[in-house]
Amino acid sequence: MRLKLYELVGANDRRFSPYCWRVRMALAHKKLPADFIPCKFTDKHVIAFSGQTKVPVLVDGDDAISDSWAIACHLEDKYPDRPLLFGPGHGRPLTKFFNSWADSEINPVLLRMVVRDICDCVDPVDRDYFRQTREARLGRTLEEVQAERPVYMERLQQLLAPVRTLLENHPYLCGETPAYADYILFGTFQWVRCVSPLEILKTSDPLYAWRERLLDAFGAMARQHSFTG
Amino acid sequence: MRLKLYELVGANDRRFSPYCWRVRMALAHKKLPADFIPCKFTDKHVIAFSGQTKVPVLVDGDDAISDSWAIACHLEDKYPDRPLLFGPGHGRPLTKFFNSWADSEINPVLLRMVVRDICDCVDPVDRDYFRQTREARLGRTLEEVQAERPVYMERLQQLLAPVRTLLENHPYLCGETPAYADYILFGTFQWVRCVSPLEILKTSDPLYAWRERLLDAFGAMARQHSFTG
Numbered sequence: 001m002r003l004k005l006y007e008l009v010g011a012n013d014r015r016f017s018p019y020c021w022r023v024r025m026a027l028a029h030k031k032l033p034a035d036f037i038p039c040k041f042t043d044k045h046v047i048a049f050s051g052q053t054k055v056p057v058l059v060d061g062d063d064a065i066s067d068s069w070a071i072a073c074h075l076e077d078k079y080p081d082r083p084l085l086f087g088p089g090h091g092r093p094l095t096k097f098f099n100s101w102a103d104s105e106i107n108p109v110l111l112r113m114v115v116r117d118i119c120d121c122v123d124p125v126d127r128d129y130f131r132q133t134r135e136a137r138l139g140r141t142l143e144e145v146q147a148e149r150p151v152y153m154e155r156l157q158q159l160l161a162p163v164r165t166l167l168e169n170h171p172y173l174c175g176e177t178p179a180y181a182d183y184i185l186f187g188t189f190q191w192v193r194c195v196s197p198l199e200i201l202k203t204s205d206p207l208y209a210w211r212e213r214l215l216d217a218f219g220a221m222a223r224q225h226s227f228t229g
Numbered sequence: 230m231r232l233k234l235y236e237l238v239g240a241n242d243r244r245f246s247p248y249c250w251r252v253r254m255a256l257a258h259k260k261l262p263a264d265f266i267p268c269k270f271t272d273k274h275v276i277a278f279s280g281q282t283k284v285p286v287l288v289d290g291d292d293a294i295s296d297s298w299a300i301a302c303h304l305e306d307k308y309p310d311r312p313l314l315f316g317p318g319h320g321r322p323l324t325k326f327f328n329s330w331a332d333s334e335i336n337p338v339l340l341r342m343v344v345r346d347i348c349d350c351v352d353p354v355d356r357d358y359f360r361q362t363r364e365a366r367l368g369r370t371l372e373e374v375q376a377e378r379p380v381y382m383e384r385l386q387q388l389l390a391p392v393r394t395l396l397e398n399h400p401y402l403c404g405e406t407p408a409y410a411d412y413i414l415f416g417t418f419q420w421v422r423c424v425s426p427l428e429i430l431k432t433s434d435p436l437y438a439w440r441e442r443l444l445d446a447f448g449a450m451a452r453q454h455s456f457t458g
Contacts (some may be wrong), residue, residue, distance in 0.1 A: 089316030090403040091396050094323035094410060097402070100391030101330065163331030166322050173326070174319040181323060 002035055003027065004059040005048050009038030010121045015225055016194035018107060019068040020056045021187035026072050026180060028218035030082040034058075041126040068187075069099050072180055085180035098173075098181045102188060105159055109152050110192055110200070112138070116146035117196035121227075149198075156200065160207065167206040171213060178214060186214045186222075195228050231264055232256065233288040238267030239350045243456050244454055245423035247336060248297040249285045250416035255301050257407060259311040263287075270355040279401035297416075298328050301409055314409035327402075327410045334388055335417055338381050339429070343368070345375035346425035350456075378427075385429065389436065396435040400442060407443060415443045415451075422455055 005027070006122045006175040008017035015021075015036070027034050039046045039055050046127040050057045050064035057066045058074065065074045071187050076092070086092040111118075115134055119142055122130050131142060138145050163173065163185065173185065192200055203207040234256070235245035244250075244265070247397035256263050268275045268284050279286045285304065286295045294303045305314045305321070315321040340347075345365055348371055351359050360371060367374050392402065392414065401407040402414065418440050421429055430437040444452040 026263050084318070087318030087320065089313070089320050090408055090410070091316065091319045091323065093399065093402060093404050094320065094327065097327060097391055097395055097410075098323065100394045104387070104390055158333070161333055162326055166326055170322065173322060179319055181319070181326075192421060206448045 001051070001061055003032055004035045004037055006037045006039045006050075006055050006057040006059075008055050009040055009123065010126075010195075011123050013038065014121055014122060014194060016118075016186040017055065018191035018192055021190045021222070022068045022180075022183050023056045023058065023071050025183035025186060025214075025218070026075055026085055028221060029085060029179070029183070030075050030079050032075070032079065038175045040123045042129050056142040069096065069207075087174070091179075095179075095181050095184075099184050102184050106156070106185070106188055109156050109159065109193060111190060112145050113149045113152045113156070114146065114192055114196040114198060115198070119200070141174070153200070164206055167210055171211065178217065182210075182214060187210065190222055190225070195227060197227055232261055233264045233266055235266045235268045235279075235284045235286040235288075237284050238269055238352065239355075239424075240352050242267065243423055244352055245350060246284065246422055247416040247420035250419045250451070251297045251409075251412050252285045252287065252300050253450070254412035254415060254443075254447070255304055255314055257450060258314060258408070258412070259304050259308050261304070261311070261323055265454075269352045271358050280448060298325065314410060314412075316403070318440065320408075322414075324408075324410050328413050329415050335385070335414070338385050338388065339417060339421055342378045342381045342385070342429070343375065343376050343421055343425040343427060345371040346427070349393045382429070393435055396439055402437065407446065411439075411443060415440065419451055419454070424456060428454055 005020070005023060007020035009022070010016055015038070024036075037046070044053050047053070047055060047057045047066075048072075050066060052064075052066040054066060056068055056071060058071045060074065060078065063074065065071050072085055073092075084091075086095045097174055115138070119127060119130055119134075135141055137226055166173045170176060173182045174180075189200070191200060201211065234249070234252060235321045236244055236249035236253070239245055244267070253265075266275070273282050276282070276286045276295075277283060279288075279295060281293075281295040283295060285297055285300060286293055287300045289303065292303065294300050296327045301314055302321075302410065313320075344367070348356060348359055348363075364370055365414075399405060402411045418429070421427060430440065
């Protein structure tokens, strides 16, 4: 039975969730076709069957798995004969560290840089929900947070320094070919790319060329999704 | 010919460099015996033969390698039949990321927490050098920096959150057995343990039990080195 991925959708059918992009890239890496089912922030009833309140949710036969990391582990374990997401040996725990690091350090900084822009991109019925939940979490208005973008931009560039060292000798974070750690960070960059005209990378940054390579991957699947797209 | 490691030494023959501890653990992991040659901060002439000004420097036959990451790569490549430090596949780039992350995020925070304590532990002839170079780098007196320890402690605990997730299901960061990523962070903790009475981990922290396991590793090699030792 064909896989189903419930994923976040904004206005104009825009797919921008960083966590859903991780899974989209992982499915393509594993060469697993799937149906993508759009789900707004307030469409909690659509995924209620899974016992979850957040996308992504993957349905694979009788299994309904939520959380992008759990989904990646499910795909790796259930389809071990397909291209590996983590590689052998220490690959999985080290990728898990990268995943937790991106979630706790990178994504919160980038959220603050584009949170007002995101509000314009969510489906109109989600706007009040998005503003209320995010302003409660951030303790300020979306406008106040995003106004500090230059401070976050500086912090972001510092945080990305250890990632850049990986691209000194190889085209991907995982070496000669991309794997799940690449998709983790790519999902974050793709999120920003889909919700804001903000360019977070200079063209001279090795991460810029790396992101270009991943935009071209899998038949340029991700490139067609963008802020202007 | 037996390997030689030039490593930092403080007063009372104390070995406290986090980078030298990474290499000590890597040598033990590879079951490679070595002679350890003490070198004070101001003993630049001792390692001048290598073209370097900083320890650790490993001498392996005709090769003199400096920088703990370069040394680990040398050991992995030259002794591939010994237990692996990085594992196969993506292990090396992902460990490199962990190494760069520890260097750029963790070590600077911990340095500030114990920098005044370190000054008491370096060899008396190194004290002026240590104070001058560190105060120039930090822009304040050692005492002023260390006085902000509570702020750095809070930041440290946040930074360690992604590491703790690795210990939820396995005893080591790299899984069922330790490998180089474990030694990277262990070296940092061992550094603090050797220069200060400060305890950075609560006994209930999974990282505390993890550190205990590594203190017991290789015949409890690291345990005999401590602030009170």
